[in-house]
Every structure is written in C-alpha cells, then in structure tokens.
Amino acid sequence: MIPLKDTFWQTESWQQQMSGMIRDPEQLLRRLQLNPEEHPDITAAMQQFPLRVPEAFVAKMKIGDWHDPLLRQVLPLARETQEQVGYVNDPLEEGNANPVPGLIHKYHGRVLLIANPSCAVHCRYCFRRNFPYDSNNPSQRDWQKTLDYIADRPDISEVILSGGDPLSAPDEYLQKLINKIALIPHVTTLRIHTRLPLVLPARITPALIGVLSENRLRIVMVIHCNHANEIDSHSEIALSTLHKAGFMLLNQSVLLKEINDNADTLVKLSQRLFEVNVMPYYLHLLDKVRGAAHFDVKEEEAQALMNAILARLPGYLVPRLVVEEPSANSKRPLALS
Ligand SMILES: *Cc1c(COP(=O)(O)O)cnc(C)c1O
Numbered sequence: 001m002i003p004l005k006d007t008f009w010q011t012e013s014w015q016q017q018m019s020g021m022i023r024d025p026e027q028l029l030r031r032l033q034l035n036p037e038e039h040p041d042i043t044a045a046m047q048q049f050p051l052r053v054p055e056a057f058v059a060k061m062k063i064g065d066w067h068d069p070l071l072r073q074v075l076p077l078a079r080e081t082q083e084q085v086g087y088v089n090d091p092l093e094e095g096n097a098n099p100v101p102g103l104i105h106k107y108h109g110r111v112l113l114i115a116n117p118s119c120a121v122h123c124r125y126c127f128r129r130n131f132p133y134d135s136n137n138p139s140q141r142d143w144q145k146t147l148d149y150i151a152d153r154p155d156i157s158e159v160i161l162s163g164g165d166p167l168s169a170p171d172e173y174l175q176k177l178i179n180k181i182a183l184i185p186h187v188t189t190l191r192i193h194t195r196l197p198l199v200l201p202a203r204i205t206p207a208l209i210g211v212l213s214e215n216r217l218r219i220v221m222v223i224h225c226n227h228a229n230e231i232d233s234h235s236e237i238a239l240s241t242l243h244k245a246g247f248m249l250l251n252q253s254v255l256l257k258e259i260n261d262n263a264d265t266l267v268k269l270s271q272r273l274f275e276v277n278v279m280p281y282y283l284h285l286l287d288k289v290r291g292a293a294h295f296d297v298k299e300e301e302a303q304a305l306m307n308a309i310l311a312r313l314p315g316y317l318v319p320r321l322v323v324e325e326p327s328a329n330s331k332r333p334l335a336l337s
C-alpha cells in the first residue's frame, strides 16, 4: 500500500457525498444559476430514469450554460420520452447472455459481473437505463453460483466488474467478492469499469487501494470519461493514486451528439487523458436504448471524426471506434476509409 492522506480535499466522506448527491432537477438548475422555468416538463423522463449527480461532478459544470457538456450528460429532457423506431429497452440483448443472475458471458475469455446495481451518477445515454437490476442484484449468498460458473470454465481469465458502478459498493463488499474471485486459479485479471474517479473522486481512498492491491490479480480500471472537462484537479489526484498503485488505466467514451462530437473535443480529451496516465481505449457509437435517440451520431459522421483525429494525434492516443452488437463475438471495430 502506498502512504496517502485520508482526505484529499473533501471534508465529507465519499459515502456522505454519495448520499447527499443532487436528485432534484430544480436544485441542480438553481445551483448552476439556470432558470428551472425555462426547462420543459420532465416528470415522465424522471420516472423512466431519475436524476442523480454528485456535487463533485456538478462543480465541474459551467455556471449559466444550458449546453455545458457535463450537464447535458445528466439532465433529464422531455424528448427522452418520445418513442423512436429502433430504440429499445435492451439494445444489446444482454438478457440472452445472462446464464446466472448478475453475470453476462458474451465474449470469449471474459465475463462481466453486475457487481453492484447502483451508480453514483445517472447518465442519460446509458444503455442499461432500463436494465432489470432488481432481478440482477446478487446478494452475497448468490455469489456462489457466479463463482461456480467461472470456476467451471478454465478459459475465463478475466472477470469484469461492471454495474451499475462497482465502486459505489462499500469496501467490505468489494473485498469479499474480489478475494473469492482471486481464489479461482485460471482468473488472472480483474477489470473494473467505473465513472467514480470522475464523478466522485473522493471514492479513491487508501482503503480502496488496499482492497484492490492485496490480491494476486492484475488490475485494469476502465474509466468512462466523455469530455476533458470531467478531469479537474480532484480527478487528477484520484487517477494519479490509481496509477501509482500500479493499475492499468484505460478510458472508454461514448460518442454523444452536442457533447463530444467534434474533432477538437476528442483531441483534447485524448490529450487530457494522457496527462493523467489514462490511455484511450474505445470510442463507442451510442447503443440504441429507448430514451437516448437525441444523442446519436451517425456512423459516417463518426468515421469522419476518426479520420480527423487520426491526422492530429499520435497513434497511441487514438481510441478504437466500435459498435456493440447483440450477437457478435466482440465489439465491432468500424472500418475507416
Ligand atoms: C464490452 C464487454 C466486455 C469487454 O469487452 P472488451 O472488448 O474486452 O473490452 C465483456 N463482456 C461484455 C458483456 C461487454 O459488453
């Protein structure tokens, strides 16, 4: 374990910040000095998928700007409730690759665990915004089935903790789960997909580093950052802590209309990630989930953006443009011309 001060900057613990997060759109808009009356009725959108955003993320938004790229990721909009052809509840048909509750086995060699159903932030474009978490919320006693499934399949070398956000679970829960995974000899890598270093950087505590370090597994952390503005000094400290602990840090983004769908924004994002030791991994086309159609960027536009950033960045800072499909054996890379 590396020595660290227990609090970086916050006077509140991460748990307090999490329970105190903003859930009321009016409160969010007032906090940003925006007039809630200018915002059309969003009751129906809120019922589909409620607002949730910690103050640490709101603090990175620009005051008075309806178009702030961070605000746009979390603010419910009335248009989410307009039905669009082709946009469905389970676009990836994960229900079909769900042999044990809480486990998705779609690709060779790796399984994804819904380690924790809740998130510290609700992203409006999330492809799991309609996922039946209630039936995929493994309590501690259900782990055995999941662990048996992995133990019975020697070709599984990587376990991916996803969610929800696995890091919004308490340390004790993670510790038990990770230690059990580490007992399966053919598992060599533990991957964690999380937004917490961005939305609630106080979560990266010395205790968490301990939980992740004190086992034999190789740790890969994939943060989900869509815009360079998400990485402020607090996130920078959190990421530097993870880097110093020896974890491999990668980023995946979703290409989102009016949030990051231009070459300058994508170039800045890759450069900022590199400054904080995070390598760009994937740039995803939007999953066609009900409620998110207004974020869609067309395939041809995405390919044109990729060509523009390829011309401006070293190869190692160019993410792979991919699309996820229900019955493919990997994410599908989009060809560029
Ligand atoms: C994305 C994903 C993975 C990991 O795929 P990589 O290409 O290794 O990043 C694994 N399982 C599921 C269900 C996924 O959606």
Ligand code: SF4
Pocket: 118, 119, 120, 121, 122, 123, 125, 126, 127, 128, 129, 163, 164, 165, 195, 224
């Ligand atoms: S699963 Fe990820 S993308 Fe979806 S709401 Fe949670 S943090 Fe956001």
